[in-house]
Amino acid sequence: MQARELKIPGTFEFTPSVFGDxxxxxxxxxxxxxxxxxxxxxxxxxxxxHSESRxxxxxxxxxxxxxxxxxxxxxxPRGRLLxxxxxxRVGSPTFGEWDAVELSPDRFNSxxxxxxxxxxxxxxEDGTITSxxxxxxxxxxxERAVHPLSLGLPWPADVEPVLxxxxxxxPSVDEAREAGLLPSYDECATWYATLxx
Numbered sequence: 001m002q003a004r005e006l007k008i009p010g011t012f013e014f015t016p017s018v019f020g021d022x023x024x025x026x027x028x029x030x031x032x033x034x035x036x037x038x039x040x041x042x043x044x045x046x047x048x049x050h051s052e053s054r055x056x057x058x059x060x061x062x063x064x065x066x067x068x069x070x071x072x073x074x075x076x077p078r079g080r081l082l083x084x085x086x087x088x089r090v091g092s093p094t095f096g097e098w099d100a101v102e103l104s105p106d107r108f109n110s111x112x113x114x115x116x117x118x119x120x121x122x123x124x125e126d127g128t129i130t131s132x133x134x135x136x137x138x139x140x141x142x143e144r145a146v147h148p149l150s151l152g153l154p155w156p157a158d159v160e161p162v163l164x165x166x167x168x169x170x171p172s173v174d175e176a177r178e179a180g181l182l183p184s185y186d187e188c189a190t191w192y193a194t195l196x197x
Contacts, residue, residue, distance in 0.1 A: 018186035053123035060120025069115025079128025091185035
């Protein structure tokens, strides 16, 4: 398993070895030992999510109140998707910065998104499936969103974005910040320290 830290410290792309033969293939997209070595703590799994999307569907930009927030380990077992992580932590040295990784079953790669960061994805093919491990279960009172088209994110120009009504009505980053809805970098750093202890 290879781990590559993305532009925002603490976010990682994981790419496993694939073992193929005349029967097909075998791959382990999540491996705890490699995860702990890269991230510094285990991934608590409280919920798994599965979505299927047609081409152009954008899910996000989502995050949750910290603590405890919700970290995600995102994988694409069918189709192709563009996975985007945005630093929404007020006070962070990388606030407002983003990174993007294409996920597909060609590489079986995954992205880890720590608590407090915004996460969005776009399906690049019809029938794209997203599977993710989540550190916390769904908590509607703590769930937040920022409009995914308000940040100049690298959505492909040849794909028409399709948003849910909730995401289309989400505030911009500036509006969310002015309303006090974004997570604090200091609170997130304190939370990460508890995970490493």
